[in-house]
Amino acid sequence: MEEDAFRAFFERHHAELARFAWLLIGERGAAEDIAADAMLAVWRQWDQARRARSQIAYARGIVANLAKSRIRAAVRERRRNMLFWQRPGEVEEGPDTAAVVDVRAALARLPLRRRTCVVLRHSLGLSEKETAEALGISVGTVKSLTSRGLADLRRVLGPPPQGPGPTRNGVPS
Template identity: 40%
Template sequence: MTDAASFDEYVRSRLPMLGRVAYLLTGDPFLADDLVQLTLLRLASHWERVSEAREPDAYVRRILYTQHVSWWRRVRREALPVAVLPERAAVDFSGETVTALAVRQALARLAPRQRAVLVLRYFEDLSEVETAAALGIAVGTVKSQTRDALARLRVIAPELSGSLAEVNG
């Protein structure tokens, strides 16, 4: 199989996962698309070397998370005032939808590294060691970032307290 064909196959198989993770990190579908595209662009330039590794996912995750943190450091997003607020559609939010929205909003208020650690640990179900390897940090840093992020979530999103108790349990 040629490098181009193996790259295409890898992208097709991993694109949904990358999109979900990027969305959880950015909280914005358009920024998530940009983040995935930039990640795949960087991956393509190193594909020959990466494809020889048994587990290219770790390399791809590392690109995704470090690029997200770099964006956050470069551009501090601020709310821009507008003269007229857009109308909101009347939507009946219930159950899981409300929880999903609360989780997204709470994740958006965490520091990028804390958000990355929680996404890797609880949404991608990686171990502490795998999370540390993906982010290029120590296992102890993963533990402290997880602890601090969960404590911050308890403060900024008390409505998630039942979900957070399950995580700590």
């Protein structure tokens, strides 16, 4: 009975969790690993997950935490590599803003909590309440992080392309 309930949960939500992880991490293989690890964690804690107000929110929280751990490990590794490969007195160049043209690259630049809120709200279409439940934070924090994340994305991506705007009495406004 428990196995059937978990199997149904897995089949219904695994692809969504993998997509969420991919939007956070940006690497398909790593995202699939995170989704699989999250499902394993949910299975191991199935009694607790079943008692949660929302099983999918519980699983999303696990994905977010696993992604955070993976990102932190990658940052530590990059720092070690930079220290090893950087010559004394060599100055590191700033980000190549011309290369930051797509949303995925812009998302990668956001702090993880902002990125997570933006992805849950605007890519997965969760409500503020669902996002708060998934991340174990308040609705107000979700609103704040999402707003800041969207502002950061606008800054990185620049203004939207100008096209024919709305007209008033036949005259573009």
